[in-house]
Amino acid sequence: MESLGMLAEGFQGALTPMNLLWVLVGCLLGTAVGVLPGLGSSMAVALLLPMTFALDPTAAFIMFAGVYFGGLFGDSTMGILMNTPGQGSAIASTFEGHKMALNGRAPQALATAAIGAFIGGMTASIVVVFLAPKLAELSALFGPQEFFALALFAFVATSSVVSDSAIKGLASLVIGLAIATIGIDAMSGVERFTLGAPQIFDGISLVTVTVAILALGEVLQVASRIKRDRDGKQVDASGRPFLKAHELKEAAPAWARGTAIGLPFGVIPVGGSEVPTFMAYDVERRLDRRRHDPQFGKGAIRGLAAPEAAGNATTGTAMGALLALGLPVSSTAAIMLAAFQQYGLQPGPLLFERAPDLVWALLASFFVAMVVLLILNLPFAPLWSKLLLIPKPYLYAGITVFCGLGVYATSGRIFDLLLLLGLSLLGFLMRRYDVPLAPLMIGMVLGPLAESSLRDALLSSGGDWSVLVTGPIPLVLYGVLLIIIALTVRSKVVNRTARDV
Amino acid sequence: MSPSSTNNAPEHSGHPPAVRVPEADGPVAVGEPRTSQTPERSGFMAGRSGLVVPLVLAGISTYLVYGIVTMSVPEDTEFPGPRFYPLLLAVAGYVLALLLVLEIVRKPSPPDESNSLGVYRFHSDWTALAWLVGGFLVFSVGLEFLGWIIAAALLFWCVARGVGSRRPLFDISLALVVSSLIYLAFAVGLGLNLPSGLLGGL
Numbered sequence: 001m002e003s004l005g006m007l008a009e010g011f012q013g014a015l016t017p018m019n020l021l022w023v024l025v026g027c028l029l030g031t032a033v034g035v036l037p038g039l040g041s042s043m044a045v046a047l048l049l050p051m052t053f054a055l056d057p058t059a060a061f062i063m064f065a066g067v068y069f070g071g072l073f074g075d076s077t078m079g080i081l082m083n084t085p086g087q088g089s090a091i092a093s094t095f096e097g098h099k100m101a102l103n104g105r106a107p108q109a110l111a112t113a114a115i116g117a118f119i120g121g122m123t124a125s126i127v128v129v130f131l132a133p134k135l136a137e138l139s140a141l142f143g144p145q146e147f148f149a150l151a152l153f154a155f156v157a158t159s160s161v162v163s164d165s166a167i168k169g170l171a172s173l174v175i176g177l178a179i180a181t182i183g184i185d186a187m188s189g190v191e192r193f194t195l196g197a198p199q200i201f202d203g204i205s206l207v208t209v210t211v212a213i214l215a216l217g218e219v220l221q222v223a224s225r226i227k228r229d230r231d232g233k234q235v236d237a238s239g240r241p242f243l244k245a246h247e248l249k250e251a252a253p254a255w256a257r258g259t260a261i262g263l264p265f266g267v268i269p270v271g272g273s274e275v276p277t278f279m280a281y282d283v284e285r286r287l288d289r290r291r292h293d294p295q296f297g298k299g300a301i302r303g304l305a306a307p308e309a310a311g312n313a314t315t316g317t318a319m320g321a322l323l324a325l326g327l328p329v330s331s332t333a334a335i336m337l338a339a340f341q342q343y344g345l346q347p348g349p350l351l352f353e354r355a356p357d358l359v360w361a362l363l364a365s366f367f368v369a370m371v372v373l374l375i376l377n378l379p380f381a382p383l384w385s386k387l388l389l390i391p392k393p394y395l396y397a398g399i400t401v402f403c404g405l406g407v408y409a410t411s412g413r414i415f416d417l418l419l420l421l422g423l424s425l426l427g428f429l430m431r432r433y434d435v436p437l438a439p440l441m442i443g444m445v446l447g448p449l450a451e452s453s454l455r456d457a458l459l460s461s462g463g464d465w466s467v468l469v470t471g472p473i474p475l476v477l478y479g480v481l482l483i484i485i486a487l488t489v490r491s492k493v494v495n496r497t498a499r500d501v
Numbered sequence: 502m503s504p505s506s507t508n509n510a511p512e513h514s515g516h517p518p519a520v521r522v523p524e525a526d527g528p529v530a531v532g533e534p535r536t537s538q539t540p541e542r543s544g545f546m547a548g549r550s551g552l553v554v555p556l557v558l559a560g561i562s563t564y565l566v567y568g569i570v571t572m573s574v575p576e577d578t579e580f581p582g583p584r585f586y587p588l589l590l591a592v593a594g595y596v597l598a599l600l601l602v603l604e605i606v607r608k609p610s611p612p613d614e615s616n617s618l619g620v621y622r623f624h625s626d627w628t629a630l631a632w633l634v635g636g637f638l639v640f641s642v643g644l645e646f647l648g649w650i651i652a653a654a655l656l657f658w659c660v661a662r663g664v665g666s667r668r669p670l671f672d673i674s675l676a677l678v679v680s681s682l683i684y685l686a687f688a689v690g691l692g693l694n695l696p697s698g699l700l701g702g703l
Contacts, residue, residue: 054691054693165604167597167600167601167604168554168601170593170597171554171555171558171594171597171598171601174558174561174590174593174594174597175557175558175561175594177590178561178562178565178587178590178594181565181586181587181590185583187583188574188575188578188582188583190572190573190574190575190582190583191572191573192568192572192583192587193564193565193568193587216637219633219660220630220633220634222664223626223629223630223632223633223660223663223664224624224625224626224627224629224630225625225626226626226629226664226665227626227629227665228626391666392664392665393660393661393662393664393665393666393672394661394666394675396660396661396664397656397657397658397660397661397664397666397676397679398657398679400633400636400637400656400657400660401653401656401657401660401679401680401683404637404640404641404644404653404656405653405683405687405695408644408695409687409693409695412694414641414642414644414645417637417640417641417644418638418641418642420637420641421634421637421638421641425634426557428630429553429554429557430554432624432625433551433553433554435554451586454581454586455581455585455586458580458581459579459580459581463580463581
């Protein structure tokens with residue numbers, strides 16, 4: 001039980017007063033941004049990414065963990081009360097959750113969501129503690145062709161599985177990969193696509209791209225529609241947010257099933273927790289149909305409990321995959337990877353050897369964050385919805401100023417501010433025409449790894465392409481990829497044809 | 502991503518931005534649709550403004566091709582050199598752009614969804630966007646001369662106005678308070694290097 005000993009040390013690192021404060025700050029900020037309609041956890045992390053300059057790595061990552069999970073909690077609060085999920089992963093919860101709220105069971109719905117998220121996240125954190133070191137050992141054996149297979153897996157899965165249109169997903173991916181090629185080529189030292197501008201010899205900063213695509217682009221999109229779309233109506237959520245015994249009994253199996261569905265998806269790069277939340281919802285709906293009084297469509301507690309647990313379970317194991325393999329499976333995880341790179345750390349097998357203090361304190365802070373979030377969200381969810389009283393013009397003005405501050409703070413250059421503006425217009429266009437953004441982020445983050453491992457593999461084999469499918473690990477990865485694509489195509493068809501209204 | 506290919510994006514989005522957009526300012530304009538005029542949904546571009554996406558993608562591919570052609574690579578570079586991988590991307594970009602064009606031409610997007618408060622000539626509110634983009638441009642270019650406090654306050658004010666605030670005078674004071682607080686917290690508190698600009702000499 002080596003892991004337990006390391007985890008105990010991690011708790012010692014995470015439970016210092018300063019680090020506890022950072023967890024709390026992260027949870028508060030994450031929930032706050034998640035609660036604001038339309039804003040998701042990836043925007044919270046994007047806005048905070050530049051702030052890392054002021055913190056030491058451990059404190060920064062502990063805060064990020066709080067923001068990451070807090071955003072998920074906050075997202076579902078608003079999804080339930082207003083039917084405005086801020087992120088794809090909260091959509092499945094809104095179907096039954098919002099109906100529960102409309103039927104006057106809003107406090108119960110919020111409690112079901114919060115407890116489900118807690119169970120999913122806790123279970124995932126425990127799994128990560130035992131699994132991540134094993135994964136890290138396994139990935140230490142990886143050579144260039146294995147890494148290329150892994151990157152290709154992530155690319156294809158995120159861009160074709162998550163988005164409605166595979167072509168749009170792949171287009172987004174190619175844009176991200178292209179941005180990542182700008183700058184001096186690491187292998188040959190050749191200057192690429194810089195037009196001789198010294199500002200981009202080192203490539204385009206990931207911070208600038210992240211803030212532009214996920215934060216400022218979002219503000220532009222909101223502004224372009226804010227006077228034209230109807231405001232959502234918020235359901236009153238006052239009342240005791242505690243579940244009765246029969247409700248707990250009803251929800252418990254759904255929480256367990258949701259967690260079980262969500263856990264494996266953290267290590268499978270299909271673009272985050274959207275797919276598992278829909279799968280969990282779908283499983284509950286099928287089970288419900290066999291009962292003599294089907295609840296779905298009327299605000300079924302199970303239809304909310306399962307996707308919430310699945311979403312957070314996926315998010316938890318996704319962090320494990322990021323730490324152990326260096327593989328981000330969602331755009332939020334991609335930003336976390338960017339944050340590691342800001343500190344000169346490379347997630348993956350070596351991280352566990354080189355920075356064990358950081359890794360274990362971070363894992364311990366997951367547990368702390370879950371408890372803090374349960375406390376913040378279970379009794380106080382109605383209070384959070386008071387955040388909607390901030391006038392929208394000032395809210396978005398504040399976010400825009402923070403985007404400018406963050407990018408200027410990390411780069412110190414006017415050039416990056418202009419780049420930020422240009423890229424945010426790209427982000428706006430992509431949102432306007434429903435082009436998914438996650439593939440762009442993942443392409444940008446993993447592009448260099450994909451290119452260098454592809455070229456390494458081909459150099460060592462003397463240009464023989466068959467090297468890419470040599471060895472058991474790449475073959476297994478490509479096989480699993482095919483299975484996943486087949487399964488999602490099938491489940492998409494099913495989801496489209498049968499959704500309870 | 503080249504600056505040139507992102508910058509040309511708004512120009513190609515189908516329509517000139519200034520025509521018949523409901524006024525963003527004025528006391529009653531917020532949320533008030535102009536229902537008197539029915540937008541014409543005829544012509545080839547109707548519902549096909551999404552063509553701007555493949556255009557941007559093809560632009561990026563073209564930039565890659567230009568970069569690959571003009572790249573100075575040492576003679577003795579073995580396959581696969583620095584040109585190889587971007588070339589794959591450029592080809593993929595062209596193919597995807599073509600597929601997107603086919604998809605959009607075959608299935609133009611339907612008129613605005615029912616959630617809308619009224620019927621508009623354009624899907625997007627270009628006046629609001631112009632306030633945001635213009636404000637950010639002035640902020641970026643003027644930051645070092647004006648200093649953080651003035652430039653950020655200006656940005657705050659422009660965005661608030663673009664998003665629909667109708668209290669310009671109150672906004673000015675609020676904007677100055679926000680930008681000053683950020684200056685105090687980050688420049689004085691955390692030691693971040695924010696330009697003091699015009700106010701620096703006082």
